[in-house]
Amino acid sequence: MNHQNTVKQAFINTLPVMAGYIVLGMGFGILMRNAGYGVLWAFSMSLFIYAGSMQYVGVSLLAGGASVITTAMTTFMVNARHLFYSISMVDRYKNAGKGKPYMIFGLTDETYSLLCDGVTPEGSDPNLYRLLVTAFNQSYWVSGSVLGSLLGTVLPFSTEGIEFSMTALFIASFTGQWLTSDDHIPALTGLLSTLVCLAVFGPGRFLIPTMLLITLILTLLRGRKEAA
């Protein structure tokens, strides 16, 4: 196992996240600045909360004078999907070493999509690789937030559309898992459940029903899997 190679692999594989997180992080920093909260606020939130969409919602909670109860409930609703991310990582992170608490803390959508298949690059130290992917991703997010807060404006060249790197990350991950698996029922369950819930609940509040429906269907299908 070669540590230098592990660092290199982790860096290369997080480059797409770097593009997305810097730009989205800057968007958050700018929002905070416009709401009257300086760089220390943006930095602290990206360091301690580290949940992209929740931080965007958090800006309006802070600026709108929300109560503690409202804030707790909103955070729970926006981030409840992370329960399911962690459930599916319990086994994979079983022997994750000293960095495990931080790896759990930093399990964002994007970090999850890079690590959820349990595959780590050949010749790398698996736990170090996972820890570095987690830490690199957060460093991009924090850097973007601070940059946006300090500059108050996006980069001098047009970055319009660069946020698609997050979408592309998920599509590539989905395709990669599809190609390496013979069982496509879980992937199809995910796609169809999401489409159904999006149609029924609308774009604002379909994630939690989707996670519940996915878990329900996959639970009902469990017999099929075990029999096969």
Added chain:
Amino acid sequence: MRESVLVAVMAVVTILLRFLPFLVIRKETPPYISYLGRVLPPAIIGMLVIYCLKDVNPAAAPFGLPELISAVCVIALQVWRRNSLVSILGGTIIYMVLVQRVF
């Protein structure tokens, strides 16, 4: 002061959600949870793909074409090269060109 409390509340709730399954399942992983660990990831990634595309409106110009073309490119590159970095950067560059120059 009030704002510091709110930031702390957001942080604590988020951390609890991420840690809860690990705190509850400490020793042997129940077979059901192992099963979920195998089948949930592809389903969740499928959900995140659709989540990212939820605001695309196929009924109004540009009819979701930049997203559709770029998504097809990502899939094609992934099937061809099996290299996520190439697929993601390729698809993103195509998307940026499409939304900035074409549509």
